[in-house]
Amino acid sequence: MFTTYLRRELAGRRKQTAxxxxxxxxxxxxxxxxxxxxxxxxxAQATVxxxxxxxxxxxxxxxxxxxxxxxxAGTGGPQRFDFGADDGATTDGTTSVSQSRLxxxxxxxxxxxxxxxxxxxxxxxxxxxxxLALSNTSFAGEVPDMAATDSTDAAATGTMPAAGERPAxxxxxxxxxxxxxxxxxxxGLDPADEAVGPLSSVTLTEGRTLAAADADTNVAVLDSSYxxxxxxxxxxxxxxxxxxxxxxxxxxxxxxxAATASNVYIPLDVAQTLSGLTDQVxxxxxxASASTAINQVQSDIETALPDSTVNTQSDLASSxxxxxxxxxxxxxxxxxxxxxxxxxxxxxxxxLFTISGVTRRTREFGTLKAIGWSNGKIVRQVAGESLVxxxxxxxxxxxxxxxxxxxxxxxxxxLTAGAATSTEAMGGPGGGxxxxxxxxxxxxxSDILLSVPVTFSVILLAVGLxxxxxxxAGMIGGWxxxxxxxxxxLRSIA
Amino acid sequence: xxxxxxxxxxxSQGKRTVTALKNVSVSIPNGQMVAIQGPTGGxxxxxxxxLGALDRPTDGTVELGTSNLSTLGDGKLGKIxxxxxxxxxxxxxxxxxxxxxxxVETALAPLGIPASERKSRAAEALxxxxxxxxxxxxxxxxxxxxQQRVAIARALVKEPTVLLADxxxxxxxxxxxxxxxxxxxxxxxxxxxxxxxVTHDTAVAARAQRRLxxxxxxxTEVA
Ligand SMILES: Nc1ncnc2c1ncn2[C@@H]1O[C@H](COP(=O)(O)OP(=O)(O)O)[C@@H](O)[C@H]1O
Ligand SMILES: [Mg+2]
Numbered sequence: 249m250f251t252t253y254l255r256r257e258l259a260g261r262r263k264q265t266a267x268x269x270x271x272x273x274x275x276x277x278x279x280x281x282x283x284x285x286x287x288x289x290x291x292a293q294a295t296v297x298x299x300x301x302x303x304x305x306x307x308x309x310x311x312x313x314x315x316x317x318x319x320x321a322g323t324g325g326p327q328r329f330d331f332g333a334d335d336g337a338t339t340d341g342t343t344s345v346s347q348s349r350l351x352x353x354x355x356x357x358x359x360x361x362x363x364x365x366x367x368x369x370x371x372x373x374x375x376x377x378x379x380l381a382l383s384n385t386s387f388a389g390e391v392p393d394m395a396a397t398d399s400t401d402a403a404a405t406g407t408m409p410a411a412g413e414r415p416a417x418x419x420x421x422x423x424x425x426x427x428x429x430x431x432x433x434x435x436g437l438d439p440a441d442e443a444v445g446p447l448s449s450v451t452l453t454e455g456r457t458l459a460a461a462d463a464d465t466n467v468a469v470l471d472s473s474y475x476x477x478x479x480x481x482x483x484x485x486x487x488x489x490x491x492x493x494x495x496x497x498x499x500x501x502x503x504x505x506a507a508t509a510s511n512v513y514i515p516l517d518v519a520q521t522l523s524g525l526t527d528q529v530x531x532x533x534x535x536a537s538a539s540t541a542i543n544q545v546q547s548d549i550e551t552a553l554p555d556s557t558v559n560t561q562s563d564l565a566s567s568x569x570x571x572x573x574x575x576x577x578x579x580x581x582x583x584x585x586x587x588x589x590x591x592x593x594x595x596x597x598x599x600l601f602t603i604s605g606v607t608r609r610t611r612e613f614g615t616l617k618a619i620g621w622s623n624g625k626i627v628r629q630v631a632g633e634s635l636v637x638x639x640x641x642x643x644x645x646x647x648x649x650x651x652x653x654x655x656x657x658x659x660x661x662x663l664t665a666g667a668a669t670s671t672e673a674m675g676g677p678g679g680g681x682x683x684x685x686x687x688x689x690x691x692x693x694s695d696i697l698l699s700v701p702v703t704f705s706v707i708l709l710a711v712g713l714x715x716x717x718x719x720x721a722g723m724i725g726g727w728x729x730x731x732x733x734x735x736x737x738l739r740s741i742a
Numbered sequence: 743x744x745x746x747x748x749x750x751x752x753x754s755q756g757k758r759t760v761t762a763l764k765n766v767s768v769s770i771p772n773g774q775m776v777a778i779q780g781p782t783g784g785x786x787x788x789x790x791x792x793l794g795a796l797d798r799p800t801d802g803t804v805e806l807g808t809s810n811l812s813t814l815g816d817g818k819l820g821k822i823x824x825x826x827x828x829x830x831x832x833x834x835x836x837x838x839x840x841x842x843x844x845x846v847e848t849a850l851a852p853l854g855i856p857a858s859e860r861k862s863r864a865a866e867a868l869x870x871x872x873x874x875x876x877x878x879x880x881x882x883x884x885x886x887x888x889q890q891r892v893a894i895a896r897a898l899v900k901e902p903t904v905l906l907a908d909x910x911x912x913x914x915x916x917x918x919x920x921x922x923x924x925x926x927x928x929x930x931x932x933x934x935x936x937x938x939x940v941t942h943d944t945a946v947a948a949r950a951q952r953r954l955x956x957x958x959x960x961x962t963e964v965a
Contacts, residue, residue, distance in 0.1 A: 249851040249860070252844055253837075260839030615835040618796055619896065620824020620852040622817065734823070735796045 254632050264605055265637050268598045272641025272717055273648060275587070275594035276710045280649030282583035283709065285656065288700035289576045295501075305444055306542050308559050309367060309532040309549055311357040348386030350434060350489035350523040356381050358528035363553055367532050370548045372541035377445040378529035380436035380519050381510070384488045389427030432474065434488055435510035436519025439463055445533040446509035447499070455482040455497030462515050466491060472498040474511040486512060489522040594641075595717045602634050602725035613729045614736030623730035630729050631722030638718020639711075646710050653700050660697045744770040744793060744904075744936070749802035749812075751788050751959075762788035763799070764959040772903065775930050775937040777950035785959045786940040787908055793938060794827050794906045795819040806904070824852040828897030830907040830926075834889040836881040836896075842868060843877040846896045853900065867899035868892065871925060887918035891925065898929060904936045905929075911946060923949060 258265045352358055364378040437445055439458035447457060453472050468486055475481065475498050485492045493514060501508050520526055536545045542560055549558045606613065613626055751763040762785045770776055778786050791797040792804050795811045796819075804811040809822060823829075828849075836845045846864035855863070868874055871891040881889050890910060897905055907926065911919035923946055930937040939950065947953050953964035 249844075249847060249857075253840065253848075256839040256844070611833070611835060612837055615829075615831070615837075616848060617820070618794070618823060618829050619849050620820055620900075621848075622820055622852060625852065733797070734820075735791045 250629065250632065253629060254636060257633050258636060261605070264601055265640070268601050268634070268637040268721070269641035269644060271594040271597040272638050272714055273644035275591040275717075276642050276645025276714055277648035277652060278587045278590050279713060280646065280706055280710050281652045281656070282587045283706045284649075284653050284700045284702060285698075286576075286580065286583060287703065287706075288656075288698050291701065292698060293576060305448075305533045306536045306539070306561055307534040307546055307549065309363065309534060309553065309556050310530060310559075311359045311555055312557050342390045344388070344390050346386065346388035348384055348487055348490050350382050350384050350519070352523070352525065352530060353381045353383045353433065356530045358525050358530050359556070361527045361529045363556065364529065364532055366552050367534055367549055370545055370552060372537045372545050373534055374537040375441075375444040375535040376532055377438055377441040378516065378532045379438075379445060380516060380523070380525065380528065381530045382434040382436060382519055382523050383431055384434050384512070385429065385431040386487065387427065387429050432478070432511040434512045434514060434519065436514055436516040436523075439515045444535045447513060450499040450501060450508050453498045453500050455495070457497050457499065458513060458515060462496075464517050465515060466493045466518060467496045467514070468493040469497040469499055469513040470495055471508045471511050472500045488512065488514065491522060591713065591717075595720060598634060598638060598641075598717050598721035599724050602630065602721040603728055606630060606725045606729045609729075610732055610736050611739065613732050614734055614739075617732070617734035626729050627723075627726030630726035631719065634722030634725060635715065635718035638714040638716075638721070641717075642711055642714025645714065646707060649710065650702060653702055656698070656700050660699065662697055743772050743805075743807060744768070745803075745805040746792070747803045747805075749792055749799045749804060751785075751792065751797070752800045761959050763792070763961075766802070766956075766959075766961045768954065768961060770936060770938070772936050773934050775927070775949075775951045776939070777947035777953045778938065778940045778956060779942070779944075779947050779953060779964070780956040784957045785961075786956055788959075789956060789961070790906050790908050790938070790940055793904070794829060795822045820852075824849075825900065826903050828900065828902040828905045830890070830893050830897050830905065830910045832909040832912040834881070834886070834893045834913070836889055836892055838881050841878045841880055842873060842884065842892045842895075845881070845892055846899050849896045849900050863899055864895070867895040870898070870929075871895045885918075886914050887921060890914065890918075890922050894922075894925060894929070898933070901933075902935070904938070907937070907939045909940055909942065911941070911943065919943070919946070 358380065361378055364376060367373060367376045435446060437447060437458070439462040440460035447469070450457075455469075458467070458469055468488070470478075470480060470486070475495070478486075480486055480495055482495050482498060484495050486495055487493070493512075499508055499513075516529070520528060534545065534549070536542045546558050546560055549556065616626060617623075746766055746768045749763055749766040750761065753760045753762060766789065778789065780786050788797075792799055792811070793806075795806070795814075798804075798812050798819075802812065806822065806826065809818075811819065811822070814822070837848065840848070843861065843864045846867050847860045850860045850863060865874070865877055868877060868891075871894050873888060873891050873895065876884060876888065876892075881892070884892065890913075894910075905926070910926065911922050914922060926937065926939070927949060929935065939946065941947055955962045955964050
């Protein structure tokens with residue numbers, strides 16, 4: 249009787265069934281989509297973070313940049329290249345000069361490498377590695393040979409330029425000159441350490457990665473997209489601080505869409521020597537022995553190194569910027585609230601329609617009671633109807649939701665994500681207007697195609713919600729029906 | 743066998759209280775056919791509710807056989823309704839989404855009777871009221887008289903001892919009314935039921951063995 253009656257009611261009252269089911273379907277579809285997009289955005293965030301900070305990294309340690317005191321040149325000051333009279337090679341009346349210099353990245357503050365030992369001794373630190381983030385800026389140009397110009401001019405006019413007056417030739421004169429300024433990021437890291445740090449999460453595409461034997465050797469590993477841009481390959485030479493490095497390997501981020509943390513990777517000791525930053529490092533990457541220990545490790549390091557800034561992965565997540573971060577906020581806030589509101593509305597619709605249905609069927613339930621149906625039997629009947637309506641809605645909602653996810657994945661919106669390096673995230677005086685400071689950010693900016701995963705748990709959640717909605721509406725409706733007096737059946741409504 | 747002693751029923755609507763039954767005492771032996779007449783609002787339906795275990799009196803006792811309907815709990819009253827009492831209503835009260843046969847089956851559902859037996863007994867009951875060919879029709883596909891026959895089949899399929907009918911012909915035209923009354927009388931005679939019929943209609947009341955009149959909650963015997 250239960251199933252016959254249920255079937256007849258749902259088929260016989262199609263409009264009510266359809267409205268409740270559609271409301272539920274919309275809500276379920278929205279919940280599925282919001283959930284899946286949220287998971288997709290989170291995956292994208294994780295991808296960006298991993299490519300920048302390394303898979304095993306739980307905590308990064310850096311030092312806050314101190315604003316330069318008045319009269320003192322800060323790291324953000326203008327770049328200068330000075331060339332002495334004998335610099336450059338002269339051919340055909342043109343002097344070629346070039347210089348490349350390795351300096352800390354704009355906004356980066358370096359600190360003594362002994363901090364690494366301090367970090368290593370903190371309880372529950374399972375691995376730690378120090379790196380030195382540098383920027384190599386090379387200046388190359390051609391200027392007309394001054395001697396040649398002068399002699400021509402002197403011969404023509406017979407006069408020397410007056411004191412304070414520029415010679416007629418020269419960089420702004422008729423002689424013409426060309427300069428190029430090139431900059432890329434260089435990361436010095438301990439070649440023996442592979443467990444933690446920026447190189448722990450990359451994929452080797454060619455050659456080899458740095459090994460313990462590379463200490464004190466002029467070898468470099470390049471980010472493969474930088475290598476492509478700079479037309480460099482394994483076996484070629486890259487010049488850093490006027491020193492030639494042999495390229496031994498190329499790496500990419502584990503996911504093809506993200507860039508790695510730096511353009512060039514070299515052994516830490518070489519980096520320190522060439523930049524003149526002996527025993528200095530800029531970041532320490534720390535792995536905790538357990539995720540539950542992260543907070544303790546963070547506070548212990550903060551105590552041991554009071555000048556340092558200690559960030560955890562969750563702090564880092566907030567440094568992911570760009571449209572990815574907006575998408576994440578949008579999904580988290582708007583999406584969550586929207587799906588909650590629609591879900592509440594769907595539940596309310598189901599409840600109201602069930603109640604109005606019960607009210608309309610007052611005489612029907614009164615009659616059933618009059619002929620001996622128990623309250624339990626009537627509650628079961630009403631709850632069963634609502635439950636099935638909810639399940640129909642859930643099934644339709646899952647189909648609509650999956651279709652929505654399919655559409656999103658087909659469209660695959662591109663999100664740009666800038667994972668600010670830990671030093672920049674602190675808002676030091678780095679990153680002057682344009683110019684070289686942007687290189688660091690550029691290294692970490694990635695375009696991520698949003699890919700929305702469908703998980704079994706989302707489907708389970710949808711089914712659970714539709715069952716819940718159906719049951720809530722059914723219990724309320726059933727309770728209303730069972731509280732009707734059986735005498736209602738005798739009410740003479742024709 | 744009904745034994746009603748000083749039955750009073752009051753309804754309170756806000757401040758106002760309505761006394762629907764006043765000190766009603768009456769005894770109805772098994773197998774009797776009784777007609778209850780009276781003006782609208784006189785208390786006929788209220789009396790039928792007391793007899794049908796649908797409600798408890800405010801005061802006094804209602805006994806059916808050995809059961810005291812005025813003190814039993816809802817569950818017990820439900821069981822008595824499911825087994826002993828058949829109802830026929832003025833408005834037929836069929837479930838619109840169920841077929842004739844399924845409507846009749848609803849009376850057997852609380853008795854824990856297996857589905858196949860339910861179906862065959864419902865078909866038999868419909869045949870007994872002359873609707874053997876209409877098993878799969880929905881109420882909306884049947885005439886008023888046919889719908890009331892389905893309701894009578896539903897009331898009788900569980901083989902109750904008492905059949906209570908509240909103005910069973912009130913919604914029917916004159917020809918159909920006679921058919922239905924003849925059907926009820928025939929079933930009463932064949933099955934030895936106690937049949938209590940509330941009616942406005944003197945022609946209907948004339949068929950009964952005994953006539954009761956109720957006005958403003960006061961019951962009187964009509965000679
Ligand atoms: N559920 C109820 N609540 C309040 N008053 C009621 C209720 N049922 C019946 N009454 C009142 O009791 C009186 C008797 O009603 P009823 O037994 O239905 O009369 P009849 O069936 O003879 O027309 C009427 O005044 C009616 O208004
Ligand atoms: Mg009445």
